[in-house]
Amino acid sequence: MKNxxxxxxxxxxxxxxxxxxxxxxxxxxxxxxxxxxADIKTAVxxxxxNAIVHGYPDSVGEIEMRLYSDKNLVKIEIVxxxxxxxxxxxxxxxxxxxxxxxxxxxxxxxxMESFMDSVTVVSAIDEGTRVVMTKRVxxxxxxxx
Amino acid sequence: xxxxxxxxxxxDHHRAESLRQRLDKEILESGADKVIFDLSHVTFxxxxxxxxxxxRYKLFATRKLYLFGANETVDRLLTMAGVYxxxxxxxxxx
Numbered sequence: 001m002k003n004x005x006x007x008x009x010x011x012x013x014x015x016x017x018x019x020x021x022x023x024x025x026x027x028x029x030x031x032x033x034x035x036x037x038a039d040i041k042t043a044v045x046x047x048x049x050n051a052i053v054h055g056y057p058d059s060v061g062e063i064e065m066r067l068y069s070d071k072n073l074v075k076i077e078i079v080x081x082x083x084x085x086x087x088x089x090x091x092x093x094x095x096x097x098x099x100x101x102x103x104x105x106x107x108x109x110x111x112m113e114s115f116m117d118s119v120t121v122v123s124a125i126d127e128g129t130r131v132v133m134t135k136r137v138x139x140x141x142x143x144x145x
Numbered sequence: 146x147x148x149x150x151x152x153x154x155x156x157d158h159h160r161a162e163s164l165r166q167r168l169d170k171e172i173l174e175s176g177a178d179k180v181i182f183d184l185s186h187v188t189f190x191x192x193x194x195x196x197x198x199x200x201r202y203k204l205f206a207t208r209k210l211y212l213f214g215a216n217e218t219v220d221r222l223l224t225m226a227g228v229y230x231x232x233x234x235x236x237x238x239x
Contacts, residue, residue, distance in 0.1 A: 046192055105226070
């Protein structure tokens with residue numbers, strides 16, 4: 001059975017937990033394992049945080065979270081219309097960060113890549129960034145991993 | 146002197162800065178040379194939490210820092226990020 005949802009919210013840090021709650025509710029009917037649910041929540045948290053911190057560093061903009069499911073496949077898109085990423089490959093390198101406030105680890109993309117089956121990043125300067133992640137859920141998927 | 150610092154709830158970018166300030170303040174005021182971060186009551190952590198922990202490791206490099214009680218999900222993230230290589234698990238009971 002297919003399902004989809006589109007949720008828009010402002011690039012405020014308190015909406016990081018809101019995004020996690022939304023994606024948890026969306027995938028719950030697919031019966032993910034505890035581990036899979038945690039993986040997806042963490043990956044969404046990373047993508048949304050990146051949009052807030054790097055997409056809109058000096059302003060508040062709109063973030064769109066697009067959720068799709070088809071049988072046991074979950075696809076999640078986190079889209080912003082913000083600053084964009086100059087060099088996506090470099091941004092995806094572990095420990096690369098442009099922040100220096102002592103709380104950023106530069107591991108956001110590494111976490112997304114580790115916890116999801118696939119991660120695609122499309123970005124253009126001053127046009128925004130779209131992160132597309134997929135993951136199969138359910139006990140059968142876990143046994144296949 | 147030993148200091149146990151309890152972390153609770155969800156640790157994400159939204160909470161990271163206030164948490165960093167609290168931890169720094171308590172460590173500096175205590176003067177402890179051994180600090181144990183008790184993660185027993187942490188229900189969620191993403192890389193912002195890793196950033197806070199590794200940032201404390203860099204800032205308090207002369208002190209011994211340990212992690213205690215991470216749940217399975219948080220433990221997996223800490224392991225993947227290599228945090229235990231610089232802040233080992235505290236194996237004794239608190």
